[in-house]
Amino acid sequence: MVPLFLLFYLNVQSITADSFTSLVHLQQSIDAESDIVSYINTYVRAEFDRLAQLEGLAVELADHHKLLKKGNTERHLSNPVNAFLLTRQMHDLVSDSVDLIESKSQGNTVKYMQSTESLRSRLPSKDDMDGAVLALLRLQDTYSLNTSQLSDSNLGLSSPADEAPPLSGDDCFKIGQTAFLMDDFYHSVLWFQTALEKYEMLDGSLQWVQRKLTSTFDYLNFSLYKQGNIERAISIATRWTEIAPGAQPGTDNLYHYRNELNETGRLYDPYNLPPLQNQQLVTGFAATQEFKKYTKLCQGQQLPKSSRNSKQLVCKYRPIQFSYFPSEEEELHLEPRLVYIHRIISDREIQVVQALAKPKLDRSGVFATNAATPLGGIKTHTRVSKSAWLGDEEDETIALLSRRFARVTGLTVGTAESLQVLNYGIGGHYEPHCDFARPDNPNVFDHGVGNRIATLILYLTDVEKGGATVFPRLEAAVWPLKGGAAFWYNLDENGALDERTLHGACPVLAGYKWVCNKWFHESGNEFTRPCPASS
Structure with a gap:
């Protein structure tokens, strides 16, 4: 659309050019005076409206900021729905303000764009918005949450103060739209239906409500059709054409659906629609039995093997070399051995680690099965967190922790990797994987240190809901407990790869999750864990 001020400029140019050469043309200029007045008035009204909208955005943002500052922002954002809402609101408010201000005079536009440019790196991008939606969908699937629970922010948190406000129809529409654009029609059906329910609670006689209904009908009818619900698609398309008779896509869809239904020999009965079909399409690892075990373990279910194994497990104190205090170990699995070590890091040390890591946090990556993997790995939705690496030379606390880890595990840290610190975000997770390098990816680790012989994961925070480290093949789970380690x-x-150690980080449903990884390598540990005599 051409801006109003440009239309005004173009019209002025067209009536003044060469008008002085002819009284007729000059007369036409005089006659056009009323049009100029009309254009100016239209432009002024549009400007007042634009400025009023901009002022409204400023008030809305100020009120929201005051509300956040009144409470505990860290606790507020530990709720994934609150984090999603903040991401969406900040993204939309800035986008709306830019859209409004870009229509102003060129000088003010440039000035505003320059002043906001430095903020863009600190504000949610479109990728952040899509990532927040994917996080909610991941939480929905992993923890078997129905759409009503999520849209009503009913996560069953321990404190009512931690609950988020219900999602609006627009929020639900955005989630459905993101799923739709990824051809995820299973989730788009769920969320567009919820959006429709919320919009139907509004005054349907208002034009803006009708526009929202029309948009929802547009996406929902096709989503239903793609999921095999042709009668229900006809029902929605019919409502679409009733509320917007001139909507050609709705008319075309309705014609197509009816023809297709006639070919099946079925009759359309709006009062007796078939049950909703909405099967989720899962492929790859997500379709395996191991992934199903992963999901059940994330939900806190105890599987048969873990139930049998638990009868033989013990908690014990184990002496540590050069230390007056023994290690408090809790056995979680016997073969292979998986233990939880209590109180291995203090609150003060946790604060130091977090303070050192925060300025360095960057999106975590994974290693591909080829030598072309870039430094830090490949960024992917299978791993959603930010990480930083801390070497012993950076702070005496890090060096002290390394020495402690060596005493507790009995392994040398001379060839170990730097301490990796991770912070998980909305729905942050890491799908099941093994920590060792496979033969087809020998260049992941530095030459001469060998493979990752062992893993120590430290938990720097308690996590209110979710966030467990689970082992599908062992049917075991480790729940985050601040100060402990697995x-x-x-x-x-x-020295053979132990495939049974496949493990994954469950999505964080509520709370903050900080962990550290310390990976030990083969080199230097030949005598700390010698091969069995029979080998």
Whole structure:
């Protein structure tokens, strides 16, 4: 659309050029005076309206900021719905303000754009918006939450003060639209239906409500059709054409659906629609039995093997070399051995680690099965967190922790990797994987240190809901407990890859999750964990 001020400029140019050469043309200029007045008035009204909208955005943002500052912002954002709403609101408010201000004079536009440019790196982008939606969908699937629970922000948190406000129809529409654009019609059906329910609670006689209904009908009818619900697609398309008779796509869809239904020999009965079909299409690892075990373990279910195994597990104190205090170990699995070590890091040390890591946090990556993997790995939705690396030389606390880890595990840290610190965001997770390098990816680690022989994961925070480290093949789960750590060997005593150590980080449903990884390598540990005599 051409801006109003440009229309005004173009019209002025067209009536003044060469008008002085002819009284007729000059007369036409005089006659056009009323048009000029009309254009100016239209422009002024549009400007007042634009400025009023801009002022409204400023008031809305100020009120929201005051509300956030009154409470505990960290606790507020630990709720994934609150985090999603803040991401969406900040993204939309800035986008709306830019859209409004870009229509102003060129000088003010440039000035505003320059002043906001430095903020853009600190504000949610479109990718952030899409990521927040994917996080909610991941939480919905992993923890079997129905759409009503999520849209009503009913996560069953321990404190009512931590609950988020219900999602609006627009919020639900945005989630459905994001799923739709990824051809995820399973989720788009769920969320467009919820959006429709919320819009139907509004005054349907208002034009802006009708526009929202029309948009929802547009997406929902096709989503239903793609999921095999042709009668229900006809029902929605019919409502679409009733509320917007001139909507050609709705008319075309209705014609197509009816023809297709006639070919099946079925009759359309608006009062007796078939049950909703909405099967979720899962492929790859998500379709395996191991992934199903992963999901059940994330939900806190106890599987048969873990139930049998638990009868033989014990908690014990184990002496530590050069230390007056023994290690408090809790066995979680016997073969391969998986233990939880209590109170391995203090609150003060946790604060130091977090303070050192925060300025360095960057999106975590994964290693591909080829030598072309870039430094830091490949960014992917299978791993959603930010990480930083801390070497012993950076702070005495890090060096002290490394020495403690060596005493507790009995392994040398001379060839170990730097301490990796991770912070998980909305729905942050890491799908099941093994920590060792496979033969087809030998260049992941530095030459001469060998493979990752063992893993130590430290939990720097308690997590209110979700966030467990689960082992599908062992049917075991480790729940985050601040100050503790999980330890296991990735290789067996002969140095072979132990595929049973497949593990994943469950999505964080509520709360903050900070962890550290310390990976030990084969080199230097030949005598700390020698091969069995029979090998």
